[in-house]
Amino acid sequence: MSDTPTIRPVGEGALLIEFGDRIDETINAKVVALDKALAARPPRGFLEAVPAYCSLLIEYDPQSTSQVELAEAALELAGSAPAAATSGREHVVPISFEPLDGPDLDQVAAQAGLDWEEAIAAFLASRYRVYMYGFAPGYAYMGGVPQVLQLPRKPIAQRGHPAGSVIIAGPQCLITTLPMPTGWWVIGRTPLAVLDATGERPFRFDPGDTIRFERIA
Amino acid sequence: MIARLQVEAAGPLTSLQDAGRRGVMRFGVPRSGPIDRFAFAAALTAAKPAEGTAIELSLGGLTLTCLEGEVGFALCGAAFTVEIDGRAIGSWCRATLGPGQCLRIRQSGGNWAYLAFSGSCTTPTWLGSRATHALSGLGGGMVRAGDVLELHATKPLPPAALQAPAPASHPAPIGIVIGPQERFFGAGALQRLCAEPFIATGTFDRMGRALDGAPLLPLRLDMPSEPALPGCLQITGDGRMTMLLADHQTTGGYPKIAAVIGADIDRLAQMEAGTAFHFEAVSVGEAVKRFRRIADWQAAALRALVSADDLALRLLGANLVGGVVDALGTHEA
Structure with a gap:
């Protein structure tokens, strides 16, 4: 183009x-x-x-x-306007991979041909770029899911995932801010709120920022 | 005076709305605000609430009991019926609710109506606005059975039947601007969009309204999420169409074949379920012209509401309408 x-x-x-x-x-x-x-x-x-x-x-x-x-x-x-390659800030996001927090991690690992710890290591090794917010308040769409963990979304959205769920589909990753049904794979959960409804800075990231995940459980 | 209103019953789409918030779509936050902006403005004009906030009602209506105080209110919108203690007082109307009285509003035609109070409301703001984003509940908030609404600095208002603007006898087609993702459709789908009738369905909420008609199958579905606005006609993989509304998703991966023009979005949102209509593709210039025309017409309708209002208030001041008030039985001193 x-x-x-x-x-x-x-x-x-x-x-x-x-x-x-x-x-x-x-x-x-x-x-x-x-x-x-x-x-x-x-x-x-x-x-x-x-x-x-x-x-x-x-x-x-x-x-x-x-x-x-x-x-x-x-x-x-x-x-x-010059398009700077890296213009944003860096954030560290804590993540828990406990089975209750990341109920789909088993399946993601199995489909990737990895064991559970290898899948976690692959996810943590990558850096994620905030591309945009979309859909609903505070839904920051990130790219950077490593090739081996890239799966198409599930055929049917599943209900009941709490806010803070870390979900992936294809190269995309996002942290939910509302309890919503999703067809993406739920691999973990963060206590960090991207959307802080009452805070002075209600939205934590800006497009162009970089995210690194750090395991807490 | 302070008035406290107990919510006895409320339809699932009942929420507090002001004109909406700007500048935060970039964070996934749509503007929200009223689905029918003119009816909302009319309710505010008639009741003059301190913060420009009104309750938006839809299917399921709303029933309130006044626990204490008294408060004037106005209702404008689609054909809803309004009763105080079981006594009908019309559709577009203004009156005062006193202690112990019960206000019951029911939908009888169309989809959205606005209840504004003469007082100031104490509900929270979010990002500078009381408009409620229904999906998250952020903003002034949804109105649910069991809630108690507290209004400050309330005033009674002289009862009046308000003049609802007459609907057009031959409703015009709904104007659309083709695009931005029409390239995801074949020539046949674009031709059907403008030639065949569609039906406004009863499936709607504050995010969007489903429109029935010939399925317009996208050629492919490989679009990265693109921004969207109210009025966008989004087509899912099965060819079904949804018009996005005030609480729309700010981006979406389904192609938008066209956008309903600003002059017609609210009209299509209010259209009675089951009504058939046609789309008409127009240029951007024509869309701007039609918007100006409807904005002028609405401004004149609001001025007419105000001048009728001034007359009622002057009569009240001259103590000439006491008999009328008693006859209507809506304002007991």
Whole structure:
């Protein structure tokens, strides 16, 4: 894909700026760079931006700007914003792999052809990049699950996993903030709250940050 | 004055809403706020609550008993019936609830209505807003049977039947802007989207509304999660369509074939279950034009509510409506 992003309308009040169509650190770095440029130099009518894996949504007020004007401003900012490879902070996230906390770890290990301890070692050896938040409050989508542990999601979502569950599917990993049914594999649980509803900084991570997991049980 | 209201019964979608929160979609937090923004604004205009907060009601309605104090209220939205102590006082209406009185609101057509109180509410804010994100319960909160709502600085309000804007006799099709992920569909699916009728189903919540019709099967489902907004028409692997609403998932991996234009999102959300409608693809420019037109029309309707209100208040001030108040039996001094 060329460096010029594709711009698509989302209704009359938003544009989707696409830098690619896959989960990739270089593409996501461009998303993060444009997001920062927009925050530093918001164009007229700009309301809010939503960074995702390989695209950025810009919501604007169509009463005070036009789609064309906003698209031109976004292209100019995207062209001038340097995409830094590593721009974020690093976080250490404690994780327990006890069977009650990670009920699917057995199955994940078996499908990977590893024993339980080998699967844990493989998971802990990787560094995880926060690509985006999505779905619901505080759901930080990370990439970096090692190849050997990458499994397609389960065919049916299963109920009853508590907030703080560490779940994986394909290359993606996330820490849940709500008790929700999920088709992802539940491999552990963290006492660390990504979403702290009453805290001064309610969301712990930013897109572009790096996560390292540290075993506590 | 302080009023305390006991929630006797509440439908599962009853929640506190204000205009919503901005700037946090990047953290997975949608704007929330009212599904029907005009009806919400009308309720606020008629009751003038201190913080711009109202209760959003839907199927299942709401029953409240006033434990102490008295408080004025207004109800606006779809065709809901409002009763005080078993006595019907209309659909769009304003009145005062006194100690011991029971307010019962039931849905009789359409899906969403707003109950605003003349007072200030004491529920928590989250990220600067009382809008409730229903899935997490964060914000002002869901309203459940057994809750007691406490309102401060309450005032009685003169009873009035409020003028609900007349519905169009020939409802226009629902405008859409094609995309952003129309490339995941074949020409046949895009053609059917604009040619065939769809049905607004009774399957909805604050996240979205299922729309029935010809299945629009995606060609493939290999899209990384992309951001979404209210109005987006998301198609799942089985070809079924959902219009996303105020509590939408902020991103999703299912392709969005089109987005309902701002002028028509709330109308489709309110559409009575089982109603058939057509989509009409329009340009972004036309969508902006239609939004302006409806915003002007709504502003005029709100001004009309206010001027009717001023008249009622002046009459009350001149002590001319006492007889009317007694006749309605909704405001016992």
